[in-house]
Amino acid sequence: MRKNVKDNNPPLxxxxxxxxxxxxxxxxxxxxxxxxxNLQGSWVAPYIQQLLTELKARxxxxxxxxxxxxxxxxxxxRPGIALPFYLFDSQLIQYHKQKLGFTEGATxxxxxxxxxxxxxxxxxxxxxxxxxxxxxxxxxxHHLPYPISYDYKPFSSRFVRHLGEGYAQAHPEEDWAETxxxxxxxxxxxxKRYQGTxxxxxxxxxxxxxxxxxxxxxxxxxxxxxxxxxxxxLTLDQFYRLKRQEWGPRVxxxxxxxxxxxxxxxxxxxxxxxKRKTHSLRSRLSRKHQVPLYLIDRMINEVxxxxxxxxxxxxxxxxxxxxxxxxxxxxxxxxxxxxxxVRI
Numbered sequence: 493m494r495k496n497v498k499d500n501n502p503p504l505x506x507x508x509x510x511x512x513x514x515x516x517x518x519x520x521x522x523x524x525x526x527x528x529x530n531l532q533g534s535w536v537a538p539y540i541q542q543l544l545t546e547l548k549a550r551x552x553x554x555x556x557x558x559x560x561x562x563x564x565x566x567x568x569x570r571p572g573i574a575l576p577f578y579l580f581d582s583q584l585i586q587y588h589k590q591k592l593g594f595t596e597g598a599t600x601x602x603x604x605x606x607x608x609x610x611x612x613x614x615x616x617x618x619x620x621x622x623x624x625x626x627x628x629x630x631x632x633x634h635h636l637p638y639p640i641s642y643d644y645k646p647f648s649s650r651f652v653r654h655l656g657e658g659y660a661q662a663h664p665e666e667d668w669a670e671t672x673x674x675x676x677x678x679x680x681x682x683x684k685r686y687q688g689t690x691x692x693x694x695x696x697x698x699x700x701x702x703x704x705x706x707x708x709x710x711x712x713x714x715x716x717x718x719x720x721x722x723x724x725x726l727t728l729d730q731f732y733r734l735k736r737q738e739w740g741p742r743v744x745x746x747x748x749x750x751x752x753x754x755x756x757x758x759x760x761x762x763x764x765x766x767k768r769k770t771h772s773l774r775s776r777l778s779r780k781h782q783v784p785l786y787l788i789d790r791m792i793n794e795v796x797x798x799x800x801x802x803x804x805x806x807x808x809x810x811x812x813x814x815x816x817x818x819x820x821x822x823x824x825x826x827x828x829x830x831x832x833x834v835r836i
Contacts, residue, residue: 519587520729525722529560529580536579539600543607546676547615551706556614559717562724562731564596566610571618572715573610579603584728591732593794605655605673612672613665618710621701630697631671632664639663649689652682657787671698773816781823791823 531537540558547554557572565574576596578584585598597606616622622634644658651660651667652674660670671691674682675698686692724731774788781788 519583520732521727523727524562524577524724524731527577527581527584527721529577529721531558531560531575531580534580536575536603539603539607542604543611546608547611550676550702552615552702553707554615554618554705554710556611556618557715557717560721561717561719562721564606564610565718566613566617567715567718569617569712570715570718571614571710571712572717573607573614574718577721587728588732592735593797608673608676609655609669611676612669615672615705616665616668618712619705619708620711624701626697627668630694631667634664634668636664649686650691652686652691652695667694671695675699675702769812769815770819773812773819776816777819777823780820788823792819795819795822 531540544555554571556566557570559572559574560577560580561574563574563576566572567574576588578588578595579597585595589595589598597603621627628634639662642658642662644661646658648658648661651658652670654660654670654673660667671694675695679699682695683692686695726734770792774785774792778785778788
């Protein structure tokens with residue numbers, strides 16, 4: 493996943509942590525379990541309540557457990573949802589974005605998307621829905637191992653589109669969770685949007701399944717927190733170093749950029765120069781890697797952010813062919829990295 497949704501202007505947080513006012517360098521030296529986060533009273537709490545209200549409106553007798561961990565996930569066979577710790581401090585949201593280039597659920601809109609997705613996993617676990625008749629025929633075999641990475645078809649009519657980047661295509665269980673998230677919205681909306689598609693068959697199956705669960709008692713009621721943030725004694729710097737290794741090498745660490753990136757001069761706008769240089773290469777990269785232009789633009793934007801963070805600039809005299817070669821390499825790493833972590 494790795495859910496990757498672009499988040500801008502994260503909301504101000506109501507709950508303050510002890511270390512919120514430290515500079516980034518000092519924050520990085522703090523251990524994760526030294527922070528004090530609380531779901532109650534946080535900006536996240538009203539949206540959790542909104543999710544519970546949506547479930548109740550569908551007459552589902554299901555209330556998942558929630559706790560704070562290091563990432564989004566719903567543990568296997570447990571009716572609960574873990575949320576990443578950085579969502580509970582506005583400065584940590586910015587620090588996470590600085591370190592990894594993206595956040596997951598740091599705005600109200602994207603937060604609800606992730607909550608609904610994880611609720612799809614959690615209700616699956618609570619009612620043991622894996623062995624429903626016809627589910628394998630419609631969604632595929634949930635026993636299949638999770639892939640290291642996945643390819644997807646952006647405009648496939650077989651899958652719903654919710655978290656982005658074709659996440660429903662990553663695995664049958666993710667297809668189920670994404671379909672549930674869309675189903676939880678107004679029925680008239682998804683019936684109209686997916687009319688005449690194979691995805692509508694999945695939505696109708698989900699609709700019938702959830703109607704069959706109305707007022708029923710879940711088989712699994714309790715869920716003890718799995719991997720709570722309080723048990724993680726890594727410093728933030730150690731945590732993000734491991735994350736960067738997981739998501740692949742960063743562009744400024746590659747020797748292939750020698751002669752292309754130079755220290756940025758005072759007053760020089762490295763992102764603008766880089767984007768101007770690469771604009772004519774977008775279509776060529778899109779054809780080569782068989783991805784739409786908006787994903788190429790997303791890759792270029794990520795590279796631009798790292799140029800700014802590392803105070804680097806694109807060499808004005810570099811030839812386009814040389815720049816294409818390194819962007820071609822970057823695209824190979826980027827698209828493998830973006831889809832590498834698929835279970836959330």
